[in-house]
Amino acid sequence: MQTNLADFIKHTPEGQEAAGILGKCVHCGFCTATCPTYQLLGDELDGPRGRIYLIKQVLEGVRPTEKTQLHLDRCLTCRNCETTCPSGVQYGRLVDIGRKVVDEQVPRPFGARVVRQALKAGLTSPLFGPAMKLGQLARPLLPGSLKSKVPAPQRAGDTPSRSHPRRMLMLAGCVQPAMLPNINTATARVFDALGIELVVPAAAGCCGAIRYHLNDHDGGLADARANIDAWWPHIESGCEAIVMNASGCGAQVREYGHMLRHDPAYAAKAQRVSDLTKDVAEVLPSMAEAIKAKLVHQPSPAPDSGARGQAPAGAGGAQHRVRADSAPRVVFHSPCTLQHGQQIRGEVESLLTALGAEVSPVGESHFCCGSAGTYSVLQPDLAYKLRDRRLGHLEAPAPEVILSANVGCITHLQSGTERPVRHWIEWLDARLSGSVTQ
Ligand code: SF4
Numbered sequence: 001m002q003t004n005l006a007d008f009i010k011h012t013p014e015g016q017e018a019a020g021i022l023g024k025c026v027h028c029g030f031c032t033a034t035c036p037t038y039q040l041l042g043d044e045l046d047g048p049r050g051r052i053y054l055i056k057q058v059l060e061g062v063r064p065t066e067k068t069q070l071h072l073d074r075c076l077t078c079r080n081c082e083t084t085c086p087s088g089v090q091y092g093r094l095v096d097i098g099r100k101v102v103d104e105q106v107p108r109p110f111g112a113r114v115v116r117q118a119l120k121a122g123l124t125s126p127l128f129g130p131a132m133k134l135g136q137l138a139r140p141l142l143p144g145s146l147k148s149k150v151p152a153p154q155r156a157g158d159t160p161s162r163s164h165p166r167r168m169l170m171l172a173g174c175v176q177p178a179m180l181p182n183i184n185t186a187t188a189r190v191f192d193a194l195g196i197e198l199v200v201p202a203a204a205g206c207c208g209a210i211r212y213h214l215n216d217h218d219g220g221l222a223d224a225r226a227n228i229d230a231w232w233p234h235i236e237s238g239c240e241a242i243v244m245n246a247s248g249c250g251a252q253v254r255e256y257g258h259m260l261r262h263d264p265a266y267a268a269k270a271q272r273v274s275d276l277t278k279d280v281a282e283v284l285p286s287m288a289e290a291i292k293a294k295l296v297h298q299p300s301p302a303p304d305s306g307a308r309g310q311a312p313a314g315a316g317g318a319q320h321r322v323r324a325d326s327a328p329r330v331v332f333h334s335p336c337t338l339q340h341g342q343q344i345r346g347e348v349e350s351l352l353t354a355l356g357a358e359v360s361p362v363g364e365s366h367f368c369c370g371s372a373g374t375y376s377v378l379q380p381d382l383a384y385k386l387r388d389r390r391l392g393h394l395e396a397p398a399p400e401v402i403l404s405a406n407v408g409c410i411t412h413l414q415s416g417t418e419r420p421v422r423h424w425i426e427w428l429d430a431r432l433s434g435s436v437t438q
């Protein structure tokens with residue numbers, strides 16, 4: 001696609017990058033068929049090819065309107081279109097550039113600006129944890145729309161205290177420790193059982209995705225630099241990898257090298273951090289035999305209590321126990337940030353199967369659940385339609401538990417079903433400790 005950039009962006013790194021991406025698009029429209037928002041709305045401008053046209057027009061100097069902004073806002077940034085595209089168009093990077101340019105030319109109403117500012121500041125603030133606790137106390141009294149954003153309190157279980165010669169870094173994340181604290185402790189317990197210590201520097205915080213995808217690129221870059229500074233001494237002292245158990249964070253940290261490529265002080269470090277970043281789904285399959293051996297040698301579990309939907313505790317507290325040698329029926333919802341953003345597909349399902357689970361196939365497995373970072377707050381109608389459509393497929397095989405790999409997807413899906421939705425690492429932790437969380 002030939003692009004004649006307008007003067008305001010022609011000589012900027014963003015302009016050059018956008019022109020390179022646009023140049024690869026051949027208008028074939030294959031991507032449109034797999035776009036969730038096009039499937040729901042049926043408007044070419046709510047699909048990737050239409051949005052690419054809109055962005056091209058704006059970068060060529062056409063004044064964007066509120067309608068342009070709305071079509072870009074409705075995009076989930078799920079990057080399903082990137083997986084489909086035969087020409088390698090990096091739509092996610094293009095839409096980040098396009099949204100920022102449009103926002104600079106189309107001021108949002110005061111109320112919308114306040115909401116976006118509150119999301120950027122609130123979700124990444126140290127006060128988010130105490131606020132979540134208050135919300136959980138008041139949860140029974142909250143209206144349904146708010147209640148769906150506040151998960152029931154969850155016990156985190158114990159954090160291992162043993163040291164091991166093998167060490168990896170782990171990103172705790174900004175909202176995850178407050179919303180679903182068992183995910184991080186379960187990850188630490190699984191790695192501890194495999195002889196790996198997970199190091200979590202206190203100075204590391206939000207991966208930057210929240211600010212970056214709300215068009216605060218400077219704020220997102222500041223988050224990235226802070227994490228690099230927090231991790232670097234541990235990388236130099238021999239940490240093997242940076243482990244991610246939230247695929248949204250992993251997809252973002254893998255972009256650090258690209259995001260900071262023009263920063264002479266950080267470019268090399270950022271690329272090293274991106275290269276070291278691994279989702280748990282990439283690290284654990286190579287240790288499947290060791291995990292299996294631990295499952296075989298665990299003590300015989302207590303009979304199934306029949307409880308359902310209770311907070312998981314893994315090795316750290318009261319548990320729902322079923323026979324570890326049974327074949328629990330599970331489904332796996334692969335987050336877009338895992339399967340499209342990081343192109344990691346099939347690893348979790350294969351590992352769960354190897355560990356004795358019956359992993360049922362699900363329809364439209366490439367589809368977004370509608371969570372998409374802050375999307376479920378900013379575009380609730382579309383988000384809940386997508387959630388219910390996704391749950392329809394996930395619940396069809398009547399699984400005992402729905403497993404996933406990202407805190408946002410888990411919370412969003414759980415808001416639409418009584419069936420338990422958990423991170424797959426919690427399920428594995430519970431298996432290793434002789435119980436299965438459902
Ligand atoms: S990122 Fe997702 S929602 Fe956005 S255009 Fe691509 S497929 Fe559609």
Ligand code: SF4
Pocket residue numbers: 024025026027028029030031032048049052081084085086087088089
């Ligand atoms: S599939 Fe790729 S090349 Fe075809 S229209 Fe979509 S982005 Fe362009």
